[in-house]
Structure formats: C-alpha cells, structure tokens
Amino acid sequence: MFLAVKVFLVCLAIQPMALTDSKEPLYKAFATVAQTNQTIVYNNLKAYASATNNLFEYDAKLPGANFKNFYWMNPCYLDYYASNATYVVFWLKDRVVYCESVKKVYGSVEPRFPAQYLMRVERVGIRCPNATST
Template sequence: MSTKPKLLRPQIAIGRGSTISAQSMPLYTKFTFTTSSLTAQYNALKVNTNTSEPITFDAKDPSIDYNTDTWMDPCYKMYIATNATLLVFWINDDIMTCEAMVMVSRPGKVRYPITSLMRTERAGDRC
C-alpha cells in the first residue's frame, strides 16, 4: 500500500460551473471571440472597467517567443484570476495590450481609441 499523497490535477474555474484544467494549454482554446462588429465591441467597453493592470507585449522583445500557442496565456490567466467577464486585446504600434474587464453600472472612459481595438473574447470553447 502506497503512502504517497494523491496528486490532483489543478482546475481553474471560469464562468458558471465550467473549469479549465491547468494542464490544458494553450488557454486560448477555452476562449471565444465576440462576433459583433468592432464598433459594437468598442461601445460595450464603455460599461466595463478593468479588473487589474493591463499586460503589455512588445513585438520587439526578444525574450518572448511569439511562435508558440501559449505566449498570450498571461492574459487568459489574468481573466481567470480576476473573475472577469471580458478580455480585451489592443494593438498600438508594436505593443499589444490585454486587459480583463467586468461590467459596471456607470459608463466610463475606454483606454484606447477604436482604431487600436484588436478583439474581445469571453470564456467559451473555440469552434
């Protein structure tokens, strides 16, 4: 009889009762694009606020391997850790920024102009 403790696979909760295994990388496969127009996505951001400091990625940073499927995982982990409802990706020159957001009752200011909006995502399996 073994006395070693059982190792449990860690699970990360996302949304209503669904979970993501911490070993199911890359995390982007557990998020889906918002299908509305960029204008509609941008207008929806006015009733959302970020849950933490945004994360930025510099295209010229040689320490980041942009050829992998996991380089954006910090964005998805931030979404999960802050119990966000929306993940927003911005692009300004060579800098990509992501921010996790939640809905608020009062409209606020959006971080960047609509021309910088790449896309928004929510938890859900990609097709």
C-alpha cells in the same frame, strides 16, 4: 456536511494551480466575441471597467518574442479567471499587444485606449468548434 465544504474549498484552491502549470495554451477555452463591427464592440466596452491591476504587454520588437505559439496569452487568461471578469480585451498599439480583463459596471467608463487600437474581445467559449458538433 462539513467534509463536503472542506472538499469544495480544496478543489477551489487546486483549480488555479492546475491552470498555472498548464501544459496547453489557455486560449483554446476562449472565443472571440462574434461582432465584426469595431465601433459597436468598442461602444459596448464602455459598460465594462478594467479588472487588471497591471496591463499585460507583449512587444513584437523584443528579441526572443515568440507569437507563433499561444502560451504568451496565458497570463491574460489567468487574470481573467482570477478577477472573475466578463471579457479579455486585446489592444494593438505601435506593434505592442496589450491585454486586460474587464468586468461589467454600472454607468459608463472610457476604455483604456481609443477605438482604433481595439484588436479583439474574447470570452469563455469554444474557439474552433468541430464542423460535426451541434
């Protein structure tokens, strides 16, 4: 019994390390929330508080900024896993993309930015399911 607990704890410790050294972008494990009405999504976010200590930001104006690959989003997804969050929220303001992880809370909180800057909300899921899968 004690050995099983030790093995479980070792697995928990190794999993985040494996994600950190990931050779693949982590975005493949996430899907955009299937709601196309920005107002509805934004209002739903009022039941979620930020779990991100420091907001992640990606400025398209910076030299060397590369948004063609998806590795730049990995810190957002790692933060999601580390904070045991519900969603990853992406904001776009003045050509700068911000992301944060949010968790369900009791009561209502004001989202970090106004609704006009909401880019998308993601959760764990299949990003691009195969047409043949059921």
